[in-house]
Amino acid sequence: MIEFNHATGSLRPALEGANILITGGAGFLGSHLADLLVSRGNHVYCLDNFHTGRASNLSRLQFSNRLSVVQHDVTDELPDTLPKFAEIYNLACPASPVHYQADPVSTAMINCKGAWNVLRRAERDGARVFHASTSEIYGDPEIHPQPEHYWGNVNTVGPRSCYDEGKRFAETLFTDFGKTRGVTVRMVRIFNTYGPRMQPDDGRVVSNFVIQALLGQPLTVYGDGSQTRSFCYVDDLIRGFDLLMRSEVADSPVNLGNPGEFTMEELAHLVLEITGSRSPIVRLPLPVDDPKRRKPDISKASELLGWRPEVSLREGLLKTIEYFDGELRRQPAAVISAAE
Known part of the structure; x- marks a missing residue:
């Protein structure tokens, strides 16, 4: 279990024994968040339609009497049979281009x-609510690195707009609902995050490169490989979630991500080095509206939450590669078919 050290004193105490809801709770991030909250003695309800979430992500908690898994689509009204919640984390949404473009509507x-x-459920329960937004709301940014006050450069009718514009609208809805209905809202803009429990078929660059390298397949680099991303290890991100939810940083979004910036070419060579793979690198056309540069300005999180990422890219990749290597050894057919 992850240990969390909080550097700031302006936090409300962690809840113990409370009912907490995570929508998208069986997903990559939701399952890691569930680990933390259950370890504190909370009763966690993971609501998921299992479109991209997986029951196996919650296997560590399967014998816990503090975890309840509810199969439900968040676009349907939340069941009245659920208990009253003290906190709600809204993480439900496909987050990789492959998944969110499969059914854009x-x-x-x-x-x-x-x-x-x-x-509506948060208002009914008097719950504090956390919304997981994304760095994709910045689009293909014209300001670098991206601070929270930057409004972004997004194509409203492109192949990525269902997610980019969807998340932008959700930020507006959470902001205005909180102000007009008196609901306590926290919002985070998540930059590229990676780690164990990523899906092998999610199309994200880390999982793509790791699976390809482990299988001895060519690593697919889009464009000339000069586009950049900033990679945050999942443990660091979840620690940031916790700090923000317990803080008094209200209303406005907060960037969470690792400000280390790497080109896709650099990432590919680092994965090859760590895995010892001799896979070649092949180049494919750059996807439409793919951002050229992406790096968070985390001044706000650092100053107001005392948060900075602690896990280096190399360290995080070692853990992620170990996870996927174990998955390939445990159920190779499932991982390979998912990655194809």
């Missing part, structure tokens, strides 16, 4: 109707 509705259902 559904993605848009999750960020509209799903967000509405979460907010």
Whole structure:
């Protein structure tokens, strides 16, 4: 279990024994968050339709009497049979281009109707509510690095707009609902995050490169490989979630991500070095509206939450590669078919 050290004193005490809801709770991030909250003695309800979430992500908690898994689509009104919640974390939404573009209308509705259902439940329960937004709201940015006050450069009718614009709308809805209905809202803009429990078929660059390297397949680099991303290890991100939820940093979004910036070419060579793979690198056309540069300005998180990432890219990749290597050894057919 992850240990969390909080550097700031302006936090409300961690809740113990409270009912907490995580929408998208069986997903990559939701399951790691559930680990933390259950370890504190909370009763965690993970609500998921299992479109991209996996029951196996919660296997560590399967014998815990403090975890309840509810199969439900967040675009439908939340069940009345659920208990009253003290906190709600809204993490429900496909987050990789492969998944969110597979059904763009559904993605848009999750960020509209799903967000509405979460907010109505938070209002009814008097719950503090946390919304997971994304760095994708900055689009292909014209300001670098990206601070929270930057409004972004987003194509409203492109192949990524169901997610980019959906998340932008959700931020507006959470902001205005909080102000007009008296609901306590916390919002985070998540930059590229990686680690154990990523799906092998999610199309994200870390999982792509790691699976390809471990299988001896060519590593697919899009464009000339000069586009950049900043990679945050999942433990660091979840620690940031916790700090923000317990803080008094209200209303406005907070960037969470690792400000270390790497080109895709650099990442590919680092994965090859760590795995010892001799896979070649092949180049494919750059996807439409793919951001050229991405790096968070985390001044706000650092100053107000005392948060900075602690896990280096090399350290995080070692853990992620170990996880995927174990998955390939445990169920190779499933991992390979998912990655194809």
